[in-house]
Amino acid sequence: MWGGEELDLDAYLARIGHSGELAPDLATLRSVHRANVETIPFENLDVALGRRIPLDVKSLQAKLVGRRRGGYCYEQNSLLAAALERIGFEVAGRGARNRSRGHADVVTPITHAVLVVTVDGEPWLADAGFGWQGPLEPVPLADGVRVEQDGWVFGVGVEAEGVHVLRALRPEGWTDLYAFAPHTLFPVDFELMNHYSSGHPRSRFLGQVVAHLPGATVRRALVRDGLTSVNVDGSRQERLVDAGQLVATLSEVFGIEPDEEEAAGLLRVHSGEV
Template sequence: MWGGEELDLDAYLARIGYSGEVAADLATLRAVHRAHVESLPFENLDVALGRRVPLDVKSLQAKLVGRRRGGYCYEQNSLLAAALERIGFAVAGRGARNRTRGDALTPITHALLVVTVDGQPWLADAGFGWQGPLEPVPLTDGARVEQDGWVFGVRVERVGVERVGVDRVGAEAEGVHVLRALRPEGWTDLYSFAPHALYPVDFELMNHYSSSHPRSRFIGQVVAHRPNAVVRRALVRDGLTSVGVDGAREERRVGPDELTDVLAGEFGIELDDEEAAGLVRVQRAYSAEV
């Protein structure tokens, strides 16, 4: 389903710095997921450059494994799905609505995975950027996990649940799962998704919208995220934000002349000369608008 037979698993494991044994068990799932998240940065740079974003395994391997590049959710989770499938896991896709933007009912544009181990479903997501989990989260109502001080939880919403400003009756089906993060101010919803399986062809459709539709938040701006156990970083347009596990927050602006150095130093993204020049132009164009 996910093209695992086409993946060079040894090269993938080397890229994410994983050298342990691999088996279709929970220990491997946790270790591979964490290594992937901490090694492959979230970024939209090909979208910002107006390039096509292919999701076939060979293209993903060339970009994310062969080069020191990253990708956004469709790329990250398609690659992770291929690796997990190759190892022997049962992997299914899901589509989620982002809830970090307030109470508006957003379209289903986020792609994630559900991996089943010994009959237990686990939420696996290497593509939600700096706000996402480091390791899989058990997909059970009331689940709460701590990952190096970062706390995530899952709850199930039923029909009839309303949120401020949005009547979700009929908008989302019964049994919608919600991934949440515990922050100093309390629990925050990250995204919601129904127990409806998606497939690579569905990821392709969502990818087309996010990479080309004029209303997509990835068009015309630079985005890069890097979660890890100590500090999570996000670059959106010209704003660089760092958040520590204690909630401490730092923000600064990134000008066009320092963009490529920040992408390399803070996010581990290496660009060729053509990419670097193109992204600097994107950054200058944004700076000229504000």
């Protein structure tokens, strides 16, 4: 289903720094998920540059593994799905509505791709593509679940029609991150959402540079010209990133090394010329 047979699993594991035994069990799911999230940054640079975003395994491996770049949810979770499938997991896709922007009365479109992985008959949410706000490890899909991951706390609720909601606990209380129905999606569905997010005029990924990296102690997010760092205690630091600092910030903070052509294009986006 996810092209796991086409993946160079050893190269992927080396990219995320994962070593040790592999089996379709919870320990492996947790360790692979965390290694992916903490190593491969969330970023939209190719979208910002107006490039096509292919989701086939060979293209994803060439970009995220070979070129040591990052990607957004369709890329991240398609690659993770291929790796998990290759290891032997049962993996299904889901489509989520983003609620993280705080507009509870607004129905947002289904634009976020997540995974549900079944281990010993139990479903687990796996998501390496929600950027700085996402979980470090899989989250069990059961109503009322609360899990702590290095001080970051996540919860799951179930609403009408079996809709699951992923929530995060912050100093001001619980906040919804996203919600998804128990309807299986396939790679072709990820392709459709990817088409919207990479090219529709209303997509939030166009016209600005975005890079995120969740970490165990601090999470960092660059959106347009603002770099925000959020600590596990809820404190945060913010600073502006001007054109002269953009490429260095991408490299030093997120481990992204754009080539000269990409850097020139990103500076044009950053300055509002595109």
